[in-house]
Amino acid sequence: MDSLRLGTYTFSSRLILGTGKFSSTSAMIEAVRASGTQLVTVALRRFNREQAEDDLFGPLSAIEGLTLMPNTSGAATAREAVKAAHISRELSGSPFIKVEIHPNPHHLMPDPIETYEACKILAAEGFIVMPYIPADPVLAKRLEEVGCSSVMPLGSAIGSGQGLSTAEMVKLIIRESNIPVIVDAGLRSPSEACAAMEMGCDAVLVNSAVAVARDPAAMARSFAKAVVAGFEAREAGLMPRSGAAVATSPLTSFLGAAS
Amino acid sequence: MSTIGITLNGERKEVPAGASVADLLNSVGAESQNVAVVVNEHIVRPDARASVLLQENDQVEILVFAGGG
Amino acid sequence: MSSLPAWLTDSRLSEDIEPLLRQEDSESLERLAAEAQAVTLRRFGRIISLYAPLYLSNFCSSGCVYCGFASDRKSPRRKLDASEIEKELLAMKALGIGDVLLLTGERTAAVGFDYLRRAVEVAARHMPRVVVEAFPMSVVEYRGLAECGCTGITIYQETYDPENYRDLHRWGPKQDFHERLETPERVLTGGIRSVGIGALLGLSEPVGEALALLRHARYLCKTYWKAGVSVSFPRIRPQEGGFQPNFTVSDRFLARMIFAFRIGLPDIDLVLSTRESPAFRDGMAGLGITRMSIASRTTVGGYVEADATSASQFEVCDDRSAEAFCAALRAKNLDPVFKNWDAAYNNPLAAEELA
Numbered sequence: 024m025d026s027l028r029l030g031t032y033t034f035s036s037r038l039i040l041g042t043g044k045f046s047s048t049s050a051m052i053e054a055v056r057a058s059g060t061q062l063v064t065v066a067l068r069r070f071n072r073e074q075a076e077d078d079l080f081g082p083l084s085a086i087e088g089l090t091l092m093p094n095t096s097g098a099a100t101a102r103e104a105v106k107a108a109h110i111s112r113e114l115s116g117s118p119f120i121k122v123e124i125h126p127n128p129h130h131l132m133p134d135p136i137e138t139y140e141a142c143k144i145l146a147a148e149g150f151i152v153m154p155y156i157p158a159d160p161v162l163a164k165r166l167e168e169v170g171c172s173s174v175m176p177l178g179s180a181i182g183s184g185q186g187l188s189t190a191e192m193v194k195l196i197i198r199e200s201n202i203p204v205i206v207d208a209g210l211r212s213p214s215e216a217c218a219a220m221e222m223g224c225d226a227v228l229v230n231s232a233v234a235v236a237r238d239p240a241a242m243a244r245s246f247a248k249a250v251v252a253g254f255e256a257r258e259a260g261l262m263p264r265s266g267a268a269v270a271t272s273p274l275t276s277f278l279g280a281a282s
Numbered sequence: 283m284s285t286i287g288i289t290l291n292g293e294r295k296e297v298p299a300g301a302s303v304a305d306l307l308n309s310v311g312a313e314s315q316n317v318a319v320v321v322n323e324h325i326v327r328p329d330a331r332a333s334v335l336l337q338e339n340d341q342v343e344i345l346v347f348a349g350g351g
Numbered sequence: 352m353s354s355l356p357a358w359l360t361d362s363r364l365s366e367d368i369e370p371l372l373r374q375e376d377s378e379s380l381e382r383l384a385a386e387a388q389a390v391t392l393r394r395f396g397r398i399i400s401l402y403a404p405l406y407l408s409n410f411c412s413s414g415c416v417y418c419g420f421a422s423d424r425k426s427p428r429r430k431l432d433a434s435e436i437e438k439e440l441l442a443m444k445a446l447g448i449g450d451v452l453l454l455t456g457e458r459t460a461a462v463g464f465d466y467l468r469r470a471v472e473v474a475a476r477h478m479p480r481v482v483v484e485a486f487p488m489s490v491v492e493y494r495g496l497a498e499c500g501c502t503g504i505t506i507y508q509e510t511y512d513p514e515n516y517r518d519l520h521r522w523g524p525k526q527d528f529h530e531r532l533e534t535p536e537r538v539l540t541g542g543i544r545s546v547g548i549g550a551l552l553g554l555s556e557p558v559g560e561a562l563a564l565l566r567h568a569r570y571l572c573k574t575y576w577k578a579g580v581s582v583s584f585p586r587i588r589p590q591e592g593g594f595q596p597n598f599t600v601s602d603r604f605l606a607r608m609i610f611a612f613r614i615g616l617p618d619i620d621l622v623l624s625t626r627e628s629p630a631f632r633d634g635m636a637g638l639g640i641t642r643m644s645i646a647s648r649t650t651v652g653g654y655v656e657a658d659a660t661s662a663s664q665f666e667v668c669d670d671r672s673a674e675a676f677c678a679a680l681r682a683k684n685l686d687p688v689f690k691n692w693d694a695a696y697n698n699p700l701a702a703e704e705l706a
Binding site: 164198199200201260273274275277278279 | 366377380381384385388569572573574576602603606630631633634638
């Protein structure tokens, strides 16, 4: 399978996982391993003595071939996101940063303006910048222009499981983009991940759908298969959609018989 | 022993005067963890933690990675 | 010969449309027409935007085998001076025209950049949209035109087949395939808001041309994402000099190509000129075509008084008046317009705003 190129890194898996909402760190690690993913995102939080055993950095670092992509979740401004990025790079050594700035704690929609400002700074500093954005085609091009390595438009609100409600906008983004387009947030089922890949996405990021499944590891495996299926189907050449039903008075009669 | 007041992870805390960042990590049980330390907006790298001494009113953050999407 | 740009040979840029172009049956043609109609209606409503060409001169330094203006053709040469241009524009306005395409041949001593810029200045005083179809220019020259009120440039590659291109352009500045290919990018870099591209259908194998043209349009849209891109479908017509095209492009193939382009490029203007017959134009309006020329004179000037003496670039097939053509469109429940409400937004893109 063609590799996914992000910055200077190449990945054979096109499924990216989030690490939140799992019932335990061990459940999360098991799901990560089961999925075959090579890129996972993690958040920063304050150290807490009581939760010290829950450290996931250690177990994640032990997974071979896995790259960490810290995110800036919690930041409400570009300044906070940039700060979080610096701390994350310090802690992980990874050049990846998922710029995630959602000032509204209810719907968790990303702030396009703060995201743009943060990405401009971080791209110039050499990060592999992966912005989480509303599915806005113009914003996507502007982020490409300032040096982002991908754009990550949301499928629907984080954790909402509403699937690819932004499909038409994502298609516009894919049509115009010169960098990988990765649908992130809102995917509920493997078939939706498959559909995203068939549509032309370069990868998908899934978190809640795996974390809250009854059997997260099995769900992770299923998502992995779906992503491969969707990607391979697209590469194999999907049958074109047939047009609208034939009108009762032919539109092409003015062209006469075959000539 | 005299103490100084700092803010650690958003909460007010008293620490011994002359304490280093490394001492602080020890006192909260973070010495063997992978943590990031930020003092007054400056990242303090592991090799500097023994020599950076805390001052009155320092804002300290000790951060780790956690699960997140 | 330096290598071809990646987009030109990237089959992935056209793979969704290629099967549609290769089908040959009537049933698929009808289905494509219906889909093209649906896409056009959704995106453009019933609007057909109209423009008229004004040939400023027929001087030409090139030797294009297929053109009535080629420099070895023996026919009187003329060029309009500024006051003649003004008179022609007023005559056009009296006919109801509000959107002009200024044309010249390739660069000559008589007709160069300065002449063209002056013409644009005059035209911009009378017409809210001034599009120019002339010789390839530099980025600096395009910026100069943009600042004088030029709102668009049309430049056809003629053929995307480099070998054929070489054979067809016997001498003159138009010989350089790559320079011509890169022209649309210089146009947009120079701050002109929109560019029109096309291939002269019949010069080379039609499906190959269609694929190259589609890739060109998609590449420009992706790279110059703030610019307008339009595609025209000029098909070789008989003209003085008797050039016979290598390939016959049937009405059905041309229709299929337009349907496929509408489906593959749902947002851009697709343009049909008066080279085509009234029946074809009326039939295609609303099935993908969203912009058409009217009341065309393809001799120099020709709106103030008909010019019977000088050469025409091609024979006009649809010579209906603006009124008659608009009536035909309205009879099909289409809405012909001369777009003039965004004159305020036609200013050139400043250098720092460019993609």
